[in-house]
Amino acid sequence: xxxxxxxxxxxxxxxxxxxxxxxxxxxxxxxxxxxxxxxxxxxxxxxxxxxxxxxxxxxxxxxxxxxxxxxxxxxxxxxxxxxxxxxxxxxxxxxxxxxxxxxxxxxxxxxxxxxxxxxxxxxxxxxxxxxxxxxxxxxxxxxxxxxxxxxxxxxxxxxxxxxxxxxxxxxxxxxxxxxxxxxxxxxxxxxxxxxxxxxxxxxxxxxxxxxxxxxxxxxxxxxxxxxxxxxxxxxxxxxxxxxxxxxxxxxxxxxxxxxxxxxxxxxxxxxxxxxxxxxxxxxxxxxxxxxxxxxxxxxxxxxxxxxxxxxxxxxxx
Numbered sequence: 001x002x003x004x005x006x007x008x009x010x011x012x013x014x015x016x017x018x019x020x021x022x023x024x025x026x027x028x029x030x031x032x033x034x035x036x037x038x039x040x041x042x043x044x045x046x047x048x049x050x051x052x053x054x055x056x057x058x059x060x061x062x063x064x065x066x067x068x069x070x071x072x073x074x075x076x077x078x079x080x081x082x083x084x085x086x087x088x089x090x091x092x093x094x095x096x097x098x099x100x101x102x103x104x105x106x107x108x109x110x111x112x113x114x115x116x117x118x119x120x121x122x123x124x125x126x127x128x129x130x131x132x133x134x135x136x137x138x139x140x141x142x143x144x145x146x147x148x149x150x151x152x153x154x155x156x157x158x159x160x161x162x163x164x165x166x167x168x169x170x171x172x173x174x175x176x177x178x179x180x181x182x183x184x185x186x187x188x189x190x191x192x193x194x195x196x197x198x199x200x201x202x203x204x205x206x207x208x209x210x211x212x213x214x215x216x217x218x219x220x221x222x223x224x225x226x227x228x229x230x231x232x233x234x235x236x237x238x239x240x241x242x243x244x245x246x247x248x249x250x251x252x253x254x255x256x257x258x259x260x261x262x263x264x265x266x267x268x269x270x271x272x273x274x275x276x277x278x279x280x281x282x283x284x285x286x287x288x289x290x291x292x293x294x295x296x297x298x299x300x301x302x303x304x305x306x307x308x309x310x311x312x313x314x315x316x317x
Contacts, residue, residue: 020203023167032208035060036105043098044211053097054086063104067092069293070100099147102210103294106155109208113165117175122250123161127154128291129304130244132283137240140269140279149237152214153244156221159200160185182256185249186222198222221245225268243268250303258307262315273315280308 032040039056042048057064064085071088072081082088089097112120131154138149163171174192178185186196202219206212220227221241228238243264248257265276284305 020200023200024162024203032105032109036063036101037209039063039101040098040209040211043094043101048094050089051086053094054089057089057097057101058085062108063101066100066104066293067097070096073289073293075289095147099151102151102214103154105208106158106205107294110158111161111165113161113168115164115168115172117172117179118161118164123157125291125302126247126249126304127157128294129283129287129302130154130156130247132286132290133247133280134237134240134244136279136282137243137265137269138237141240142235142237145237148214148217149240149244152217152221152237153241155205156201156218156241156245157197158218159197159204162204163197163200184222184246184257196222217241225264239268248304248307258304258311262308262311273312277309277312277316280305280312 035056039053039060042052042056057067067085067088068082070076071091072078076091078091082091092100107124112118131150134153135146135150138146142149164175170193174185174188177183177188186198189196198219198221202215205215205218217237220231220238222245223242225239225242228234228236228242231238233239243261246257246261246264248261262276265271266273271279284302287302287305
């Protein structure tokens with residue numbers, strides 16, 4: 001049997017079974033930089049030392065800049081600027097520092113496919129919008145875990161560009177089908193492969209040694225909301241993630257998806273139309289603030305928000 005044909009068959013077997021060890025065995029998925037791993041290790045200790053965290057952040061120029069930008073942004077409305085990392089750490093708190101670190105590490109590690117089907121700006125714009133929605137849902141549902149909800153949702157689709165970049169032969173038809181219909185990407189993936197990009201993303205995050213709890217939530221983020229009750233996760237970020245993941249992408253047709261998102265948010269969180277409309281206004285304001293802090297995408301028209309707001313406007317009136 002020719003080597004190329006044998007390799008192709010093995011690749012097809014990996015795709016069909018969801019054997020991610022085999023699927024990604026020839027894809028270079030680098031570990032997080034040692035300095036970031038040390039920082040996360042310290043943050044995740046039962047009793048982390050703030051001074052040590054400050055020193056570790058100080059050794060990472062890009063994260064240091066991110067931390068200072070965040071604490072000095074209009075989000076915190078401080079009277080005078082913060083100039084030291086130690087002061088910033090004490091003001092932001094460990095949860096926010098962990099969120100910034102994990103988000104920054106994931107964004108930098110995700111490839112940028114040279115594929116006409118992949119829109120880098122739209123991908124991170126969609127990810128940021130869903131992350132902000134998840135955080136706002138978590139504020140109403142489990143307020144102590146807002147930062148975890150934001151981080152998990154921001155990086156939940158990390159596998160999508162990796163699959164498109166390295167397995168375009170198999171994944172391009174899936175993405176094309178997704179662009180041409182209103183169906184969820186995960187449903188199309190299940191039909192083609194028997195698994196979805198959330199499961200693949202959890203495997204990648206495990207390789208990066210992200211916190212296990214965060215990995216588990218990413219792995220089920222696009223599951224049906226009823227699963228949260230079945231797994232007794234009603235009071236965790238699982239439900240905010242599951243509902244936020246229903247927010248449509250800016251790329252495929254979105255009318256039906258936007259309606260399904262509105263219905264789910266109102267049903268599962270008991271939001272009235274005007275309450276959900278106010279939450280989405282907060283999301284829009286946060287988007288224009290945070291996109292600059294994280295350097296994820298350019299500001300532009302957000303058709304997803306327009307679609308959702310149009311539905312809510314009709315309901316309020």
